[in-house]
Amino acid sequence: MEQSKWVFVTGGARGIGAGLVRMLVKEGYSVAFTYLSSASTAEALAAECHTADTWCRGFQCDMTDHAAVNALAASLCAEYGSPYALINNAGITRDASLFVMDATRWHEVIRNNLDSVYHTSHALLPHLAENGDACIINISSVTGIKGNPGQSNYAATKAAMIGMTKSMAVELGRFNVRVNVIAPGIIETEMTAGLNDQQLKKLRDLVPLKKLGSTEDIARMAVFLLGQGGRYITGQTFVIDGGMTA
Numbered sequence: 001m002e003q004s005k006w007v008f009v010t011g012g013a014r015g016i017g018a019g020l021v022r023m024l025v026k027e028g029y030s031v032a033f034t035y036l037s038s039a040s041t042a043e044a045l046a047a048e049c050h051t052a053d054t055w056c057r058g059f060q061c062d063m064t065d066h067a068a069v070n071a072l073a074a075s076l077c078a079e080y081g082s083p084y085a086l087i088n089n090a091g092i093t094r095d096a097s098l099f100v101m102d103a104t105r106w107h108e109v110i111r112n113n114l115d116s117v118y119h120t121s122h123a124l125l126p127h128l129a130e131n132g133d134a135c136i137i138n139i140s141s142v143t144g145i146k147g148n149p150g151q152s153n154y155a156a157t158k159a160a161m162i163g164m165t166k167s168m169a170v171e172l173g174r175f176n177v178r179v180n181v182i183a184p185g186i187i188e189t190e191m192t193a194g195l196n197d198q199q200l201k202k203l204r205d206l207v208p209l210k211k212l213g214s215t216e217d218i219a220r221m222a223v224f225l226l227g228q229g230g231r232y233i234t235g236q237t238f239v240i241d242g243g244m245t246a
């Protein structure tokens with residue numbers, strides 16, 4: 001039987017990442033995903049997503065650690081061959097007004113949200129290019145497009161991902177590696193599950209569609225970009241925000 005295409009997803013144990021993993025497996029892709037601290041959640045997700053035709057494995061790997069990312073990428077490519085796609089999803093926030101934002105908060109966000117994208121892309125590019133048909137999706141945010149008070153560090157990384165994506169798309173077009181951004185608005189995750197009705201209403205009121213997005217909304221766009229629908233699309237940003245930036 002032909003081996004299923006496999007996808008490398010960073011930060012796949014929870015939230016949007018877990019939604020991506022579930023949808024990818026449903027669509028017939030095998031998945032290697034990384035996590036940092038969510039070991040038991042990662043193990044349960046990998047077990048849930050294993051099918052007869054595909055594999056799904058979680059790996060503890062700090063995406064800020066260049067050497068660790070290189071080692072994981074090399075061992076996966078040795079075992080499974082070149083991946084079909086890379087989805088850079090792992091990200092953190094360390095919010096504060098710039099007046100009081102210390103250098104630790106600034107650098108932590110830059111390292112986790114931006115250096116990580118360089119690490120995975122650099123490690124996997126030769127393998128993706130070798131495929132002759134491959135994709136990279138970078139999960140940015142509407143904050144990278146319109147900014148948000150208290151998130152100058154986060155906004156800087158999410159905007160940088162868009163510029164990096166455009167450069168990579170032009171650079172990698174000749175290898176038929178397509179590079180795109182998905183920029184989510186407010187998505188229902190564990191974080192929003194802890195909010196009360198009043199707080200949720202406040203969030204919904206920011207959105208023209210008057211509802212929050214789901215992890216499936218993001219995953220569906222990713223699957224579209226990886227499939228035939230995305231074969232002539234590169235260097236673009238797809239905003240999924242219920243109209244927030246309209």
Ligand code: NDP
Binds near residue numbers: 017141
């Ligand atoms: P979560 O906080 O729920 O999950 C983040 C994931 O990233 C976790 O699995 C975490 O691992 C992993 N992670 C963080 N840092 C590292 C690291 N250094 N190495 C490996 N894994 C790491 O986030 P969301 O699902 O909410 O967000 C996912 C992406 O979507 C982020 O890039 C975020 O910026 C973006 N986004 C989210 C929005 C939202 O409304 N939720 C809106 C716009 C953009 P572990 O669990 O092991 O700690």
